[in-house]
Amino acid sequence: MQSCRLLGAGPQLSTFCVLQKLSGTMFILCMVIMGASAFTVQPEQHTVAARNCQFRGKHFKKYYRVEGEPVVLRCPQARSWLQTSASSHFNTTWHKNDSGRMVPGEEEKRLWVQDGALWILPALQRDSGAYVCTVRNASYCDEMSIELSVLENTEASLPFTSYLQIVTLSTLGLLSCPELSEFTRNKTGLNVQWYKDSVLLDQDNRKFLSLRGTTRLFIYNVSVEDAGYYSCGLPFSHNGTRYNITRNIKVRVNQKEEEPIPVIVSPHQTILASLGSRLTIPCKVFLGVGIKSTSTVWWTANDTIIDSAYPGGRVTEGLEKEYSENNENYIEVPLVFDPVIKEDLKTDFKCIVTNRMSLQTLRTTVKEASTFSWGIALAPLSLVFLVLGGIYMYRWCKHRPEKGYSLTTVKTDHEDF
Amino acid sequence: MAVSFALPWSQDGNLKVPLSYLISLILLLFHSEAACGPTQRRPYKMQTFRIWDVNQKVFYLSNNQLVAGYLQAANAKLEEKMNVELTESRGGMFLGIHEGKLWLACVKSGDKITLQLEVRTCFRYWTTIKTQQNGPTTSFESAAYPGWFLCTESEGDGPVSLTNKPGNATKVTQFYFHVEQ
Secondary structure, X not given: OHHHHHHOOOHHHHHHHHHHHHOHHHHHHHHHHHHHHHHOHHHHHHHHHHHOOEEEEEOOOOEEEEOOOOEEEXXXXXXXXXXXXXXXXXXEEEEEOOOOOEEOXXXXXXXXXXXXXXXXXXXOHHHOEEEEEEEEOOOOEEEEEEEEEEEOOOHHHHHHHOEEEEEEOOOOEEEEOOOOHHHHOOOOOOOOEEEEOOEEOOOOOOOXXXXXXXXXXXXXOOOHHHOEEEEEEEEEEEOOEEEEEEEEEEEEEEOOOOOOOOEEEEOXXXXXXXXXXXXXXXXXXXXXXXXXXXOEEEEEEOOEEHHHHOOOOOEEEOOOEEEEEOOEEEEEEEEEEXXXXXXXXXXXXXXXXXXXXXEEEEEEEEEEOOOOOHHHHHHHHHHHHHHHHHHHHHHHHHHHHHHHHHHHHHHHHHHHO | OOOHHHHHHHHOOOOOOOHHHHHHHHHHHHOOOOOOOOXXXXXXXXXXXXXXXXXXXXXXXXXXXXXXXXXEHHHHHHEOOEEEEEOOOOOEEEEEEOOOOEEEEEEEEOOEEEEEEEEOOOOOHHHEEEEEEEOOEEEEEEOOOOOOEEEEEOOOOEEOEXXXXXXXXXXXXXXXXXXXX
């Protein structure tokens, strides 16, 4: 069982173990081996010591390479291992997971280990598979597997081998030929060739500029047509044989992100409402003229998102509505109270809008529509004043023509005196 | 430095500092690992951005470390998008990854400022990043430690870190930062 468990490190090997268990003869054989190993204690301990290597699993990144080209696999755990014990000397070995054979094997001249990295030159489709890298020194050992897929360099393999790179419309685009550092280290005068849809982009091309000595390609004034599959190639010589290292790139053209800062048009700073009634406060945001916006609008109550502030749902955010008025785009999110309670009068409500890198807020408070309203109080009062004023005017007007008369009357009265 | 720790609260525009926050502030002053007030919630919604450096390297997680490198189409699902929560101060933001489960924080260690991934208990000032738009590219500066910029290695896959020498040829501090389309 011990041997099975040890073998069970890889998924394929564990299947092998299961098969062993199913097969009676194989099981007996396994027991015999175990029995035999029990008598040879010393070699067993040695094997365990050799195998007692922490298996850190499969590296999350798979490598897709093109047939006939040089491939370099570097121990994925070496980087972190080196960081933790940089001064320790360590020994790196490689073996192929399916065959268990050590690489480089005696029969294979195409594979060798150089500075801890596994070189395959040229890579063939049959080299595909999982490679286990073991890093050890006197006191420490760990291993990790890395998956390699060697594919034919055809259009059908592009979806697997290509790297996505993004350029922006109407700007200077920059592509980078990826994962060449193993071949470009300590080298000057690099000559990376660039292709678009298999057509060489030569130096005379005004649209593209490949900077000699770098792995970069500039695309002047990026247009929609610049999207598509590119490939870059680096010539590489080994023992007098010339090879090419190809990387495929899928270029996507993004729209330029130029968006005006949105403006919150409403609500007002204070909203009047009567307690117990239903209230809707719309937050209306002007997004700009004739553009597609990435704005998001939402409400907060005392700096808490509405859903969290009112789990009971008394106050909710209504449905977001996007609309156009004379080519001007607006977005509206209502805040719905059902009903308004006293607590809302002390709550700080904010409408927030963000787009890309801007954030705008507008604060609003709910005020109770008071039962003693000055408007209501003033209406009868003004009526009274109006009536009184009317009476006075009436009397004054009535009195005026009578004035002469009354004077005469007075006079008369006076005469009477 | 102690004064700037008080800023997360004023940044939220919350001028009335409740007692619980004052207690947390005092705790912070004495012990920087103290948690924020239990009721503190960020009111802002996350936006998702795609980030890549000028060498077209994207971010991914390797052994719980944020790494910038090249990913082939079949590995593209490993790419980490940036979760952004803007602050009310212009250009200020919190940057997270992994659907907002981990947040970038600038932490002092000796003379250097290092980048760490924090599981968020609350928003802290040293997790605030200031952005600066330089034409089509953006640079990210630590708000707590001005002069320290988010950077990637110019050669090979390497950890995303902070540098106070943004002009250094071995480091890349310019990024493309687009809303996920």
